[in-house]
Amino acid sequence: MPIFSEMTHKYLRAKKKFPNVWCSGCGIGTVMGAIIRAIDHLHLSRDEVVMISGIGCSSRMPVYVDFNTLHTTHGRPLAFATGVKLAKPNLKVIIVTGDGDALAIGGNHFIHACRRNIDLTTILINNSTYGMTGGQVAPTTPFMKIGTTAPYGNRERGFDISKLAMAAGAPFVARGTVYHVVQLQKLVEQAILKKGFSLVEVISQCHTLYGRLNKEGGPVEMMKWQRDHAIPISAAGKVPAEKLKDKFFTGVLWDIDFPEYCEEYDKVIALAQSLAEGEGVRVKGKERE
């Protein structure tokens, strides 16, 4: 269990819900700390923050924090968040999801949330595995890594989450790691402030399962790996290509502006109200399924 500062403590449901379910040394607690510090630094009121998650170790986070919290079904937090945000656009909606949650069972919701561009902040904790169910392969498990359901090596490729999000239309995409925790807090802050759908992928360690199965050591070794493989995006172009092998970029990878859905819907409301009554467009004479 991670140690929390006094500031962090006031955002936790400390009396009610601790100790937590996470293994000591797991990266998820560190991500929770970074999110809390970001919220504190932005002076958001706890009443206006909504944290929504799916199912998984990562998705247990909302239970522990003193916000409006919604722990949903496996893979679907973005769909729930869509309803919450549309109903009350003034709320700050933060989604915490795992790589399996967001990209396997929730892959469809993920790409559509990127495309739709509702002002949601998604923190995707990528530990390359299914932690909660015991180390099975995830859609992020790299080629030839071991999972309990790929005992002879994973023959599929993992998703490149950031590229997927960009291609699907997300206007803000960032990547951080548990090791680079100060940077992570800043990325979360930027993501919250971004008007539109924002994604922060956090490279995290599941030493208990993924680390052990793949002989990558304990939390310390796995965080050293994060340190040694992360290259700030600002250094892109400056680093020779051969040094980029097996590495990944961190920082804000993509930041564009695109009309935000809730604001667009306000225009829909204004237009509908100004137009005369009329029935919705109907397609006639066509076989419909």
Add this chain to the structure above:
Amino acid sequence: MKPPVKNQRLMQGNRACVEGAMAAGCRFFAGYPITPSTEMAEILAAELPKLSGKFIQMEDEIASLAAVIGSSVAGVKSMTATSGPGFSLMQEHIGYAYMAEVPCVIVDVQRGGPSTGLPTKVAQADTMQVRWGTHGDYYAIAVAPSSVLECYEFTLRAFNLSEKYRTPVIVLMDEVVGHMRERVILPDPDQMTIIDRMKPTVPPEWYQHFEINPHFVSPMASFGEGYRYNITGLTHDPFGFPTEKPEEIKQKMDKLKNKITHNLDDIIQVRAEFMEDANIAIFAYGIVARAAREAVRMARERRIKVGLIQPLTIWPFPDQYMEHIQEQLDLIIVAELNQGQLIGEVMRVNRGKTRVSSLTRYDSELITPDQVFEKIREEK
């Protein structure tokens, strides 16, 4: 010629359904197009923004019900509408709404199944899926309109029941009820009772989102109102935190059950016609009840003592009414557009006391009054 009646309109069932929803205060719809429910999405896409409500077309039915639940949690009355294939996809979230006690309304305009089945044809084959579709123990509430006017009234009632009991409520329609057009005079919305979820009166520190109380229904604060609480589909304690303590688990499960089973008189509605002296009853809901009504009229002309039992709420099943009425009956004919689903419920309550006979049709056509009448003549 009859004099024209004021406010009379020719209206489709699907339209009446969403009119009822809007009158009930529904201001959010998330859905995915599917015949024969699509008109509801199309109408609400145009109508909700006029009321400052919101419509969104989601990527599938799983997402649709998720968004509906999310919106309801944020305090907006919300609904979705679908048909068999989409209704199957919604099952996990129907269970979620039930477990998390989130009011919402789900319309299932039934079509022929299984699978993609018969997109444009009528059926009543989701009857048992409505009751048992989601996993785990579950007590369903479902209303079943048989006319365009009832589509309006029952959808409004579905919202009221959902808000009152903090539970998902299903409006079980079918292709014919959804698509047929009838002349209706919609009731004046000011004359209708509209129920809103109970709000907490305690300060946030005392608030328990799933409070255990003698009514089994807990007051519900919305997100953003200063009551910061947790909602989860995991079995939880009164605060909404996951629990694995047997006594808390039982308490939660009993609460979910009791809020339905202790309020059966308020929830269940049965329409009984010509039942005073009947020794034969036709048991039918939705569109089939209308054919049965005509058959009863035909039989009565021939002095056959037949009556009609039409459950207006299909779930919970009207056990008590059936227990009482079956005492006077020699025969119950269960007419339904499937291979025999509701008959199981009738027989469960009947326990062999009366002859129970099945009239089914599952070839995409309606059961006709003549068919019901023939069945009465054959069996009596």
